[in-house]
Amino acid sequence: MTFRTKLLWVSSLTIAGAVALVTGAVSAAARQTFERVDEDRRKGLVDQFQREMAAQGHDVERRVDRAAAADSVARIAIEANRLEPDFSSYVDEARSLADAQALDFLDIVQQDAAIVSNADSPARFGYKLNWLISAGEWQSSRAFLTRISNGDNNPVVLAAVHPVSAGERKIFVIGAKALGSPFLSSMGGAPGVRAMLWLSQGELLDADGSVPVWPVLQTLLNRVKDTRHEATATVAQESIVASPLLHGDTFLGALVVGASLREQQALESSILKTGLFVAAAGILLGVLIGWWTTARVTRPVSQLVSGVHAVAGGDWTTRVSVSSHDELGQLAEAFNKMTEQLIEQRDRTVQAERVASWRELARRLAHELKNPLFPLQITIENLQRARDQHPDQFDEVFRESTATLLAELHQLKLIVGQFSDFAKMPKPEIETVDANTVVRDVMKLFDAQFQANGRPPIEPSLDLENGALPIPADPLQLSRALRNLVLNAMDAMPEGGRLRVSTQRLDDGVRIQVADSGQGLTEEECARLFTPYYTTKRHGTGLGLAIVQSVVADHQGKISVSGQLGHGATFTIDLPLRRDA
Amino acid sequence: MAASFDNLDPSESPSDGAGAAAKDNVLTQVFETLVQLDNEGQPRPLLAASWTHDPARKKWLFAVRPNVTLHNGAPWEPPGGAIAIDDRRPIEEILRNLAKPQSAIAVRMPDGTLEGTGPFRVTRWEPRKFITLEAFDHYWGGRPFLDQIEIHLGRSLHDQGLDFDLGKADAVEIPLTDVKRIQQRGARVALSLPVETLALVFDNPKPELDRVREALAWSVDRAAIHSVLLQKQGEICGALMPQWLSGYAFLFDRDRNVARAKELASNPPPLTLVYDNQSSLIRSIAERIMLNAADAGITIRPATGPAGDLHIALLQIRTFDPRLALEDLATALLSPTVGTSSSEPANLYAMERALIEVRRLIPLFQLPIAVELNADVRNWPVRQARWQDVWMDERAKP
Numbered sequence: 016m017t018f019r020t021k022l023l024w025v026s027s028l029t030i031a032g033a034v035a036l037v038t039g040a041v042s043a044a045a046r047q048t049f050e051r052v053d054e055d056r057r058k059g060l061v062d063q064f065q066r067e068m069a070a071q072g073h074d075v076e077r078r079v080d081r082a083a084a085a086d087s088v089a090r091i092a093i094e095a096n097r098l099e100p101d102f103s104s105y106v107d108e109a110r111s112l113a114d115a116q117a118l119d120f121l122d123i124v125q126q127d128a129a130i131v132s133n134a135d136s137p138a139r140f141g142y143k144l145n146w147l148i149s150a151g152e153w154q155s156s157r158a159f160l161t162r163i164s165n166g167d168n169n170p171v172v173l174a175a176v177h178p179v180s181a182g183e184r185k186i187f188v189i190g191a192k193a194l195g196s197p198f199l200s201s202m203g204g205a206p207g208v209r210a211m212l213w214l215s216q217g218e219l220l221d222a223d224g225s226v227p228v229w230p231v232l233q234t235l236l237n238r239v240k241d242t243r244h245e246a247t248a249t250v251a252q253e254s255i256v257a258s259p260l261l262h263g264d265t266f267l268g269a270l271v272v273g274a275s276l277r278e279q280q281a282l283e284s285s286i287l288k289t290g291l292f293v294a295a296a297g298i299l300l301g302v303l304i305g306w307w308t309t310a311r312v313t314r315p316v317s318q319l320v321s322g323v324h325a326v327a328g329g330d331w332t333t334r335v336s337v338s339s340h341d342e343l344g345q346l347a348e349a350f351n352k353m354t355e356q357l358i359e360q361r362d363r364t365v366q367a368e369r370v371a372s373w374r375e376l377a378r379r380l381a382h383e384l385k386n387p388l389f390p391l392q393i394t395i396e397n398l399q400r401a402r403d404q405h406p407d408q409f410d411e412v413f414r415e416s417t418a419t420l421l422a423e424l425h426q427l428k429l430i431v432g433q434f435s436d437f438a439k440m441p442k443p444e445i446e447t448v449d450a451n452t453v454v455r456d457v458m459k460l461f462d463a464q465f466q467a468n469g470r471p472p473i474e475p476s477l478d479l480e481n482g483a484l485p486i487p488a489d490p491l492q493l494s495r496a497l498r499n500l501v502l503n504a505m506d507a508m509p510e511g512g513r514l515r516v517s518t519q520r521l522d523d524g525v526r527i528q529v530a531d532s533g534q535g536l537t538e539e540e541c542a543r544l545f546t547p548y549y550t551t552k553r554h555g556t557g558l559g560l561a562i563v564q565s566v567v568a569d570h571q572g573k574i575s576v577s578g579q580l581g582h583g584a585t586f587t588i589d590l591p592l593r594r595d596a
Numbered sequence: 597m598a599a600s601f602d603n604l605d606p607s608e609s610p611s612d613g614a615g616a617a618a619k620d621n622v623l624t625q626v627f628e629t630l631v632q633l634d635n636e637g638q639p640r641p642l643l644a645a646s647w648t649h650d651p652a653r654k655k656w657l658f659a660v661r662p663n664v665t666l667h668n669g670a671p672w673e674p675p676g677g678a679i680a681i682d683d684r685r686p687i688e689e690i691l692r693n694l695a696k697p698q699s700a701i702a703v704r705m706p707d708g709t710l711e712g713t714g715p716f717r718v719t720r721w722e723p724r725k726f727i728t729l730e731a732f733d734h735y736w737g738g739r740p741f742l743d744q745i746e747i748h749l750g751r752s753l754h755d756q757g758l759d760f761d762l763g764k765a766d767a768v769e770i771p772l773t774d775v776k777r778i779q780q781r782g783a784r785v786a787l788s789l790p791v792e793t794l795a796l797v798f799d800n801p802k803p804e805l806d807r808v809r810e811a812l813a814w815s816v817d818r819a820a821i822h823s824v825l826l827q828k829q830g831e832i833c834g835a836l837m838p839q840w841l842s843g844y845a846f847l848f849d850r851d852r853n854v855a856r857a858k859e860l861a862s863n864p865p866p867l868t869l870v871y872d873n874q875s876s877l878i879r880s881i882a883e884r885i886m887l888n889a890a891d892a893g894i895t896i897r898p899a900t901g902p903a904g905d906l907h908i909a910l911l912q913i914r915t916f917d918p919r920l921a922l923e924d925l926a927t928a929l930l931s932p933t934v935g936t937s938s939s940e941p942a943n944l945y946a947m948e949r950a951l952i953e954v955r956r957l958i959p960l961f962q963l964p965i966a967v968e969l970n971a972d973v974r975n976w977p978v979r980q981a982r983w984q985d986v987w988m989d990e991r992a993k994p
Contacts, residue, residue, distance in 0.1 A: 103824040104776055106880075138883035140824050141817075 019313035023305050030301030034294045045286050049279055057247060057256045060272045064210050065258075068173070068270070071192065071201070072158030076175040078116040079190035083177035085112055088188055091123055091131055096182030102131045102140070109134035113190070120163060120172055120191040126184045147176070147187060161262045163191065170195070171214045171260065171267045194260075194268070196220050207275040213257070214268035232271075239269045252276050315343040319350055331358045384430070387423040394419045433558050440562065443489030443569045445594065450484040450493075450518050450525045457497040458516060464505065471511025478517035484525045487594050488570055496566040499559045500529040500586050507533030507584065524572070524592050530585040536578040544576055571595060597769055600724040600750035604710060606700040613912035613928055617791070620697040620914050621981040622747060625729055626667075627700035627712035630658050630679065631691050635979055637841075637916040639691035643672075643701055643713060644679070647687075656681045656690060665734040666703055667717035688939070692917050715740045715984035724750050729983075741987035757968075766970040766988070772829040773877050775966050784969040786976045790830050790838040790962030793911040796885070797929070798956035799870075799904065805956060808867070808894065811860035813958045814853045815892035816885055822961060825880050830963035836911065836925050836948055838962040842918045844945045848952075848959070857892035866895040868904035881960075882908055910963075916980075918944055922951070929955045 016024075082088065087108045094100045105123065113121035113134035121134040128147040133139040146161070158175040172191035179186050192198055199210050199222040211221045213236050219228045228236070232255060235248045239257045243266060247256045253273045260267040318335040325333035331354055337347045394416045401412035458475060465473040497516075504514050512532035519526040536544065545564040563586075567574040571591050578584030599618035601610050606627045610616045630644035641647075644658040658679045664672040683690050693699060702710040715737060716729035729745040751759070756768035767786075770778060775785050796816075798809060818832040831838060834848030867889075871882040885908075886896045899905075911928055915921050919939040929951065938944075952959065969976055972989045 101823075103827050104780075106824050107773075136880075136883050136887075137825065138880045138887055141820050142887065 017313075018316055019309045022309040022313060023302070026305035026309065027298070027302045030305065031298045034297040034301070038290045038294045041290055042287060045283065049283060053254050053274075053276070053279065056274055057254060057272070060208055060274055061245070061256055061258055061270075064270060064272055071198070072173055072175070075118070075158045075173050075190060075192050076177075078118055079121075079175040079177045079188055082112040082116045082118070082121060082190055083179050083188040085115075087112070088123065088179055088186070089181060092179045092181035092186050095125055095131075095184045095186050105132050106137045106140050108132045110137065112188075116190065118190040119193040120174070120189075122187075122189040124187045124189060126186065131186065144189070147189070159262065160194075160260050160267055161191075162265075162267050171212075173198070196222055196224050207278070209273050211271040211273065212260075212268060213271055219271065236269055236271070240266055249276065252280060315339070315347055319343075319347060322350055322354070326354055326357070331361065380434070384427065387427045387430070390423050391420060394423070436558075436562070440565050440569075441492075443492050443566070445487050445489055445570075447485050448488050448490045448493065450486050450488075450527060450590070451479045452483075453488075453490055453493050454479060454497065454516055454518055454527065457494055457501060460498065461501055461505070465514070471509070473505060473508055473511055473514050475514045475516070478515060480518045480520050480525075484518055484520060486525050486590050486592060488590065489566075492566045492569070496563040496588070497527070497529070499563050503559055503586075504529055504531035504533065504584075507531050507535075512583070521589065525590050527588045527590070528585055530583060532583040535580040535582045536576065536584045537580050541576050541578060541584075545574070597747060597749060598751060598753055598756070602723040604718060604721060606702055606710075607698050609698055613910065617912040617914050618749070622727060622729075623700065623712075624697055624714070624981050625716040625745075625983050626714040626718055627697075627702045627710075628714050629697065629700045630660075630694045633692070633695045633916045635916060637918065639688070639695055644694075647691075650680070654682065654684075656683065656687065658694075661736060664713050664736045666711040666713055667732055668705070668711050669734070670711075672701070672703065672713055692920050695917070696915070696920065716745065719744075735984070737984070740984035742983065745983060760968055760970075766973050767967050767976065770966045770968045771875075771877055772963060772966055773825065773827055775829050776827040778968055784971060784973070786967045786969055786978055787829070788965040788967075788978050789840055790964050791913040792963040792965070793833070793836055793838070793913065793925075793959055794830075794881070794961040794963055795836070795909050795911060796869075796906050796958040796960065797909045798906045801954070801956040807860045807862070808864045809956045809958060811857040811864065811892055812885075812889055812894055812896075813849070814857035814860065815888045815894065816958070816960060817852045817888050818850055818960055819852065821881055821884050825877065825884065826961065826963070829966070830961050833959050833962050836952065836957065836959050837913065837918055837921055841913060841916070841921055842941070842944060842948070844941055845962075847945065848949075852888075854891055857894075861893050864894045866897065867906060868899035869896050870899045870902065870904040870907035872908070873898075878908055913962075922947055926951055929957070 087105065091102065091105050091108065094102060094105070102125075109121045109123050109132035112123075113119070118134070122144065123131040123133075124144055124147060125131055128143040128145060130139050130142050130144065158173055160171060161174050162169055162171050163174070170193045172193050174189060174191035177188045177190075179188060194212050194214060199212060199220065209221050211219055211226065213219050213228075219226050219232070219236075229250055231248060231250045235246050235250075235255060235257055238246045239259050243259050243261065243264075245256060245258045247254070249255065250273075252275065254276050255271060255273050257269045257271045259269055315335070315338065322333045322335045333354060334351050335347045337344050337351070398409075398413060398416045401409045401416075405412070454477065458477060461475070465475050501514070501516070508514070508531055514532075515528075515530045517528045517530075519528070545560050564574055567588055567590070571594055573589045575587050576584055577587070597618050599612070599614040601615045601619040601622075604623065604626070606619075606623045610619055628643050630642060630647075631639045632642045634640050641661070643661050643664060645661045647656055647658045649656050658681065660672070660674055660677060660679065662677075666672050681690065681694075683693075685693075700712070702712055704710055713736070715732055715735045717732045718727060719730045720726065720728035726749060727747045729747070731740045731743050733739050748756075748759070748765075753769055753771055756765065757770065759765040760768040770785065775787070778785050796812065798805060813834075822828060822830065822832050832850050833839075833845055834850035835842065835845035837845060839845040869882055869886065872878045882898070886898075889896045896906075899907075911925055913921050914924055917939075918941075922944060951957070967976065972991075974987050974989050975985045977983065977985065
């Protein structure tokens with residue numbers, strides 16, 4: 016990952032994080048505000064419906080009061096104070112009073128709680144309303160919630176009791192409105208708000224009738240029933256608050272007020288969408304700005320990196336432009352100065368190396384030429400002395416001396432030829448050759464020398480990879496390099512020994528090894544062996560292995576040597592299967 | 597009247613008790629029987645002047661009343677001046693049978709119409725809707741006081757009340773629950789003898805329901821219902837026939853005993869009750885019965901359809917002869933197997949108790965028919981339907 020990409024990531028993430036933080040904070044604040052508004056709305060709704068309930072209670076009280084003021088009720092009260100009251104004429108009175116006062120339930124009850132007339136069912140006369148004679152909420156003469164027993168459904172009602180007295184014995188007029196859909200319809204309400212009543216398990220009523228009870232709502236209602244306290248929940252885009260309806264400690268049901276959250280959720284959604292849009296736009300803008308900024312900031316760095324890569328690749332003339340005076344500008348100036356110094360240093364080094372090479376060459380030439388020159392000088396001096404001092408022996412001396420001179424001249428010619436060969440190393444003519452074939456051909460050239468008379472025998476061995484090992488190479492140069500290595504090995508085994516030449520297929524090339532069992536090499540000799548003009552032999556020029564290394568390098572290969580003093584040496588050549596262009 | 601009927605053939609009796617009773621009452625004014633039962637239930641001559649058996653003692657010969665004229669003006673003169681009846685039963689039984697309205701004399705004319713000999717003749721007839729009776733000037737017993745009687749059939753009590761209030765009717769049937777109120781305002785109300793028995797009838801009598809039936813009978817607070825819902829009209833009963841007819845009705849249990857009812861009702865199955873929901877009185881009585889039953893642990897709910905485990909029945913008493921009445925009730929209750937060869941009270945008591953047991957009945961009340969009368973109506977019959985004696989007092993008109 017580039018520095019610019021990293022910088023872009025950092026800046027983008029920073030911007031995105033900041034935007035997300037701001038968006039989240041705004042969203043959380045908006046949600047809290049909405050929740051507070053929702054809470055206030057819920058409370059307001061509950062208060063409103065409780066006021067409505069109280070108003071309905073007052074209405075029931077008024078209606079019961081009016082029913083109690085009816086003449087027929089007065090007659091019943093008078094009848095109740097007779098010795099043997101006969102209420103049979105009034106058995107249907109409650110029904111007409113209930114109809115007149117639009118009450119769902121109306122009972123006219125004697126002092127002992129025995130029903131005189133029941134609007135819902137005249138047949139209930141004589142049965143007692145036991146709750147009436149026990150101390151209860153009704154005695155406050157205010158409307159109260161209770162559950163009445165009238166058969167199967169036992170409805171919850173908003174009831175009021177009005178005692179009527181016409182003597183010692185009084186009667187009671189009990190009127191009630193059932194809590195149900197009609198009751199809810201009469202309560203009114205606000206748009207988006209609905210009131211519901213949960214009066215028994217599994218039955219939930221709103222103004223239009225029965226409504227399904229979702230599991231979440233059922234759980235809420237059960238909690239209200241268990242705790243006798245108000246509870247809230249949000250169910251299907253509706254904010255629900257459920258308040259218990261109690262008669263004393265008796266749980267009668269729950270008033271459930273639902274406020275639609277559709278508009279609020281739409282507003283929240285709109286805010287969220289706007290926030291997300293703004294955040295996305297901010298992030299996009301931030302990324303673009305970051306892209307531009309990082310491009311400006313990292314351009315000098317990129318130039319520096321390119322310059323460094325160019326220098327590393329050998330182009331020391333590379334320069335970076337200096338467009339600022341900040342740290343990056345100073346870095347660019349330092350880079351340019353460094354490359355200039357590197358070039359100067361390189362030039363000085365090349366010059367020094369060139370001088371050193373010439374000195375070494377001169378030293379080697381002097382050394383190599385001095386060795387044959389000294390015998391030449393001695394031989395010529397012997398000839399001069401023999402002519403002057405022993406003329407009779409001059410012919411014989413002359414013959415011997417000329418032979419010696421020819422031998423030394425041959426040696427001089429050989430030395431000069433080697434130097435000439437090294438200097439004239441041609442470019443390789445690359446073609447596909449079989450490495451095994453080249454090795455076999457080289458080894459055949461030396462068959463006679465391995466077993467030559469007058470020298471200890473050398474036991475050659477070939478360990479070649481099966482099949483052909485085609486490689487791109489110049490067969491003549493490769494053969495020459497191998498010959499040099501074989502000659503070098505033979506020189507390393509003056510007492511005879513074993514010579515092992517092997518080939519091996521590598522993943523990306525071919526390995527050729529030439530191993531001898533000669534006197535071996537020290538670590539220092541191994542390190543310096545390929546240095547031109549370095550030799551461990553008395554009469555070597557030090558160019559043989561240098562030529563081998565030159566050939567291998569021209570073939571884009573590598574050569575190495577390993578060995579230990581007294582245990583022979585092994586030269587390893589690794590040649591590639593493909594050449595780089 | 598609320599009931600109705602669809603033909604004027606006296607031999608055909610409608611299936612519903614109220615319709616049959618109404619038809620009996622109306623057609624008794626048009627068609628007469630050879631004999632009739634007096635208020636004590638004893639046979640008395642009507643169209644027959646006397647009766648005796650033939651010399652071979654195989655037939656009964658009924659000598660007809662002289663100077664009897666059919667409504668078309670033709671004299672009614674059976675051949676030989678007598679009617680022979682080939683019936684081997686005892687004469688008392690034959691006479692009681694001849695006293696039935698279904699045994700009335702109706703002469704079928706060539707055009708298919710039926711001519712009677714009664715004090716009134718039919719001048720207008722629309723089945724189930726309307727019938728007009730006109731005084732028959734040549735009635736052998738003397739012309740009736742009323743010139744004409746218009747009877748609306750199948751008219752609800754509510755409509756009858758409206759007709760009365762609007763002056764369209766001189767006599768209308770009223771609910772028993774209104775009797776007291778109407779009397780309190782000074783209006784005239786005529787109450788018949790108790791001629792309807794209100795009873796709970798188990799529709800699928802099963803032996804396993806015997807204890808439930810007995811428990812239910814003990815649980816019903818007849819006194820409270822009679823006192824309040826029935827406004828003390830009619831009589832509390834445990835028997836099918838009223839005391840005035842049988843003389844032994846007091847022997848049947850009719851008091852409430854909730855403890856006994858609870859004892860008998862052990863895990864009773866829930867029952868459904870069928871009743872006439874259009875009648876507020878019957879509905880109130882049914883609801884009270886259900887409440888009383890609940891006190892004893894018996895669950896009874898209103899039936900949602902026409903069928904249920906039991907229903908409230910109104911059984912008509914259409915004769916002054918207890919044995920005939922009991923047979924009529926048995927017939928109405930689809931129990932023809934219950935019968936007796938004797939009219940002795942003891943036998944009738946056994947027959948009635950057997951009928952109650954077999955049909956799993958719970959008699960509750962014997963109810964009268966209440967009629968509100970205009971102020972000028974005089975001599976309205978409360979026992980037998982003798983409309984020829986009714987007259988209008990012009991002086992009493994407001």
